[in-house]
Amino acid sequence: MPVPESRGLVARSLLREDAYRALRDAIVDGTLAPGERLNDGDLVEWLGVSRTPVREALARLEQAGLVETKPGRYTMVSPLDVRAARNAQSVTAAMHELAAREALPHLSAAELDAMRSANAVFADALDRKDPDAATRADDDFHGVLVTASANTAVREVLERYTPVLRRLEKLRFASLSGRASVAQHEEIIALCAAGDVDGAAAANRANWQTLAALIDGLDAAEDAAAGT
Incomplete structure (x- = not known):
């Protein structure tokens, strides 16, 4: 049978979910404190994943109110609101x-x-x-x-x-x-x-x-x- 075009999708999905949960938990438990700046490169090194799942995780966290982003300026952990x-x-x-x-x-x-x-x-x-x-x-x-x-x-x-x-x-x-x-x-x-x-x-x-x-x-x- 032909190889499905979506091959590897599960692994990529798991990477995205793992990155999201790791960052979410670090914000919730205070490892990443309110107001702390988040650098893509540092997060990539810490989580051991590529920039794509990190950026997708940050986008989800912004929707959840845990991260604030000013495009071209900074991404940081949201203060308690x-x-x-x-x-x-x-x-x-x-x-x-x-x-x-x-x-x-x-x-x-x-x-x-x-x-x-x-x-x-x-x-x-x-x-x-x-x-x-x-x-x-x-x-x-x-x-x-x-x-x-x-x-x-x-x-x-x-x-x-x-x-x-x-x-x-x-x-x-x-x-x-x-x-x-x-x-x-x-x-x-x-x-x-x-x-x-x-x-x-x-x-x-x-x-x-x-x-x-x-x-x-x-x-x-x-x-x-x-x-x-």
Whole structure:
């Protein structure tokens, strides 16, 4: 049979995705700090890929609000932005509510166990004051319902907007205030186990709405810096 013209497409796609995820994670965990200039050549050397996947990754990160670009001048990590954070919180909270609502009717015992396990890892990471591990465990916890919902639109929206919030959540997970999420997760699990669709959906949404205090704190800090 003729060789398909699209040969090598999978490998190139993986390179693009790997570059995007590596840069996204470095911004979220603070390795690449707000305001830091991003040079294509440095990123190519660091990631071990060509310029094309790096530039495509930067374009995606700009759409997600994590990178700012002034053509011909600079590309840098975006500062934390109050409006972007509020918008992202509204969208992600609604998507997680929908994920719970669509997942719960067919949620398995194994998936409930996965949520319990992820929350245990989450609690342990908080005790060890490891915000990066806590963030990964929180992703795993909420990811169970997102995956079980089988809603690709929900997953795609969350993929775009969650990283904006994860930059803030790292601050919360590094403090004692993050402990409240352990109990909120336990409530979500209990409601899921009881088959309470409305209750689980509302609790999942409320868990993401707790970020409002962090966003308000960022807003207050910006006002103080501006002298208002």
